[in-house]
Amino acid sequence: xxxxxxxxxxxxxxxxxxxxxxxxxxxxxxxxxxxxxxxxxxxxxxxxxxxxxxxxxxxxxxxxxxxxxxxxxxxxxxxxxxxxxxxxxxxxxxxxxxxxxxxxxxxxxxxxxxxxxxxxxxxxxxxxxxxxxxxxxxxxxxxxxxxxxxxxxxxxxxxxxxxxxxxxxxxxxxxxxxxxxxxxxxxxx
Amino acid sequence: xxxxxxxxxxxxxxxxxxxxxxxxxxxxxxxxxxxxxxxxxxxxxxxxxxxxxxxxxxxxxxxxxxxxxxxxxxxxxxxxxxxxxxxxxxxxxxxxxxxxxxxxxxxxxxxxxxxxxxxxxxxxxxxxxxxxxxxxxxxxxxxxxxxxxxxxxxxxxxxxx
Numbered sequence: 001x002x003x004x005x006x007x008x009x010x011x012x013x014x015x016x017x018x019x020x021x022x023x024x025x026x027x028x029x030x031x032x033x034x035x036x037x038x039x040x041x042x043x044x045x046x047x048x049x050x051x052x053x054x055x056x057x058x059x060x061x062x063x064x065x066x067x068x069x070x071x072x073x074x075x076x077x078x079x080x081x082x083x084x085x086x087x088x089x090x091x092x093x094x095x096x097x098x099x100x101x102x103x104x105x106x107x108x109x110x111x112x113x114x115x116x117x118x119x120x121x122x123x124x125x126x127x128x129x130x131x132x133x134x135x136x137x138x139x140x141x142x143x144x145x146x147x148x149x150x151x152x153x154x155x156x157x158x159x160x161x162x163x164x165x166x167x168x169x170x171x172x173x174x175x176x177x178x179x180x181x182x183x184x185x186x187x188x189x
Numbered sequence: 190x191x192x193x194x195x196x197x198x199x200x201x202x203x204x205x206x207x208x209x210x211x212x213x214x215x216x217x218x219x220x221x222x223x224x225x226x227x228x229x230x231x232x233x234x235x236x237x238x239x240x241x242x243x244x245x246x247x248x249x250x251x252x253x254x255x256x257x258x259x260x261x262x263x264x265x266x267x268x269x270x271x272x273x274x275x276x277x278x279x280x281x282x283x284x285x286x287x288x289x290x291x292x293x294x295x296x297x298x299x300x301x302x303x304x305x306x307x308x309x310x311x312x313x314x315x316x317x318x319x320x321x322x323x324x325x326x327x328x329x330x331x332x333x334x335x336x337x338x339x340x341x342x343x344x345x346x347x348x349x350x
Binding site: 070071072073074075138140170171172173174175176177178179180181182183184185186187188189 | 202
């Protein structure tokens with residue numbers, strides 16, 4: 001069975017206890033180079049916000065998928081992850097992989113896997129990769145097309161960092177998904 | 190060097206005329222993905238439109254089973270379904286112009302085109318003449334009932350004065 005791959009990039013992060021060498025941004029407005037959108041950074045919460053309707057809303061960790069992967073029951077889907085880390089050595093950081101449904105009330109995790117990883121002491125951002133391969137079950141829902149990953153926990157604890165893709169999967173489930181349906185011809189027989 | 194991209198659009202369906210009792214074969218094309226081998230029901234039939242929307246002529250709807258082999262990437266498929274223009278005398282379709290609708294049961298796949306089926310061949314017998322004249326006859330009968338009452342009411346008032 002073919003293994004299909006979806007790659008995610010968590011970017012860089014540092015530990016809560018400090019000691020990381022990633023630059024701390026000053027409070028203020030920035031431009032997201034990927035989308036061109038203006039975002040506000042709050043150094044107290046270490047989070048980016050967007051302004052909508054006069055309210056500052058934390059930026060979503062979910063993003064439009066750069067590509068769609070078609071999967072069917074029995075297929076193997078490999079999710080590969082990359083990130084950079086600088087800070088003290090971490091033992092047992094948890095990397096969580098989830099497939100499910102992202103909606104108004106958050107992410108419903110239908111398929112989950114967790115890896116643990118040790119991160120070495122680093123004074124400069126050091127790249128890491130990780131991966132997990134899911135086997136798509138026959139019970140997969142037609143709407144289980146969202147994916148997210150997060151890294152958290154360990155000793156000392158790393159800040160929870162999330163990243164995900166919406167509509168990353170095209171599910172070939174038990175019910176046919178039909179597109180481009182057109183009448184070609186009709187005639188008396 | 191510059192290039193010019195030309196996209197061929199599917200041609201619009203031409204209006205065709207059929208006699209009642211004819212069997213019509215509709216051919217459709219689509220793409221699909223499905224995780225397991227599956228059988229779907231392809232349905233087709235004529236419809237008419239009015240201010241309340243589009244209405245299928247149910248007695249004329251035909252169906253056919255279509256086998257779909259498992260495909261996790263979009264696969265092309267062509268399928269056909271037949272339906273019969275059941276005469277009005279048998280509870281079917283009247284003479285007139287109809288649209289054509291095709292769909293796959295249990296999915297959102299649906300395609301329809303207005304005014305492509307012209308149905309002829311239903312006999313215009315005495316029953317049809319009677320039903321066409323029925324509203325006029327009803328109105329005459331009502332007038333026949335109301336007019337004498339109005340005359341008697343006006344006539345009675347005159348006698349009292």
